[in-house]
Amino acid sequence: MRSVEIYILAGFLGAGKTSLLQRILEQELENNRKVAVIMNEMGQVSIDSDSIPERIPLKELLNGCVCCTLSDKLGVRLSELINQFELDAIYIESTGVAHPVEVLDACLSPLLAEKVRIQSIITLLDAACWLDRHKLKIPLRKLITEQVKHADTIVLNKIDRISEESLRVIENELYMINPTGKIIPTKFTNINLSTIQYVERKGQDEHEKTHAIDHLHIKTYVHTFSHPINEKLFEDFLRTIPDSIYRVKGYIRFTGKSETFLFQYAYGMPLHTKSGLKMNNTLVFIGDGLDHSNLQKTLRNLEKNSMAAVH
Numbered sequence: 138m139r140s141v142e143i144y145i146l147a148g149f150l151g152a153g154k155t156s157l158l159q160r161i162l163e164q165e166l167e168n169n170r171k172v173a174v175i176m177n178e179m180g181q182v183s184i185d186s187d188s189i190p191e192r193i194p195l196k197e198l199l200n201g202c203v204c205c206t207l208s209d210k211l212g213v214r215l216s217e218l219i220n221q222f223e224l225d226a227i228y229i230e231s232t233g234v235a236h237p238v239e240v241l242d243a244c245l246s247p248l249l250a251e252k253v254r255i256q257s258i259i260t261l262l263d264a265a266c267w268l269d270r271h272k273l274k275i276p277l278r279k280l281i282t283e284q285v286k287h288a289d290t291i292v293l294n295k296i297d298r299i300s301e302e303s304l305r306v307i308e309n310e311l312y313m314i315n316p317t318g319k320i321i322p323t324k325f326t327n328i329n330l331s332t333i334q335y336v337e338r339k340g341q342d343e344h345e346k347t348h349a350i351d352h353l354h355i356k357t358y359v360h361t362f363s364h365p366i367n368e369k370l371f372e373d374f375l376r377t378i379p380d381s382i383y384r385v386k387g388y389i390r391f392t393g394k395s396e397t398f399l400f401q402y403a404y405g406m407p408l409h410t411k412s413g414l415k416m417n418n419t420l421v422f423i424g425d426g427l428d429h430s431n432l433q434k435t436l437r438n439l440e441k442n443s444m445a446a447v448h
């Protein structure tokens with residue numbers, strides 16, 4: 138199945154997200170790629186939506202933030218776009234106060250996980266605002282740092298407003314927070330699309346499609362079991378999950394039970410509830426530096442041991 142590339146544009150208010158999106162869309166159209174946009178605004182109206190060319194499918198999410206109150210709706214809008222159009226990519230412009238990992242989490246509902254491929258988290262940073270960040274309230278300062286920390290690419294914008302010397306200082310500071318992120322200093326988001334797009338690397342096992350993309354800072358892995366899983370062995374497995382795995386969600390069937398369970402795991406707390414739906418036995422993992430081949434091996438063993446426990 139062909140999966141749609143997802144790009145998440147994060148970055149504090151006024152950093153240049155809409156300006157960057159316009160540049161990206163111009164270049165995507167020149168390249169004849171079919172792309173769509175989801176625009177999230179905290180307010181009741183979206184002013185920035187007018188800046189999107191008419192031929193690009195656009196969905197708006199207003200009056201809240203996709204990383205919290207509107208997280209369910211993001212999945213719905215993504216599904217609508219994927220079902221209505223044959224797309225290569227979807228760009229999500231999040232609100233300035235969104236946490237990128239929460240946005241990523243909202244994109245990966247178990248129903249969508251096989252249809253989308255998180256390609257990149259791009260954080261826009263206003264260089265002058267970063268220098269003055271001590272003037273911001275602590276939660277906002279923390280948020281901007283988190284946006285930097287979890288980015289695959291940091292577009293360090295508005296460098297016309299700072300000195301060469303300050304630029305070097307900022308680059309060092311960003312490197313300390315996110316050593317693997319690619320830093321692109323710009324004026325007026327003047328960048329070439331190829332510098333922020335990545336080519337997907339194939340999984341190591343050619344016979345089995347893997348949905349983990351190695352270049353990403355925050356990695357995701359989708360695993361589908363072919364058989365029901367022993368509940369006790371699954372609980373044992375949960376106890377071994379490292380802190381670097383932030384989220385696990387999906388549907389699971391247990392040996393000897395006819396119903397499917399909706400499974401959620403966040404910040405070390407697992408929860409499973411009966412689901413009326415007959416879903417695939419699929420789990421989505423989201424984590425920092427997630428070792429997907431090791432995880433795949435562990436989950437395959439879990440399935441093998443579950444089957445052995447039946448006999």
Ligand SMILES: Nc1nc2c(ncn2[C@@H]2O[C@H](COP(=O)(O)OP(=O)(O)OP(=O)(O)O)[C@@H](O)[C@H]2O)c(=O)[nH]1
Binds near residue numbers: 294296298323
């Ligand atoms: N001086 C300067 N201004 C810039 C630069 N890039 C963007 N701007 C201006 O900054 C303002 C905010 O840019 P936007 O692209 O709307 O930023 P945004 O992140 O989408 O803003 P929100 O939607 O409010 O979060 C606009 O007036 C831009 O023209 C730059 O490199 N230098």
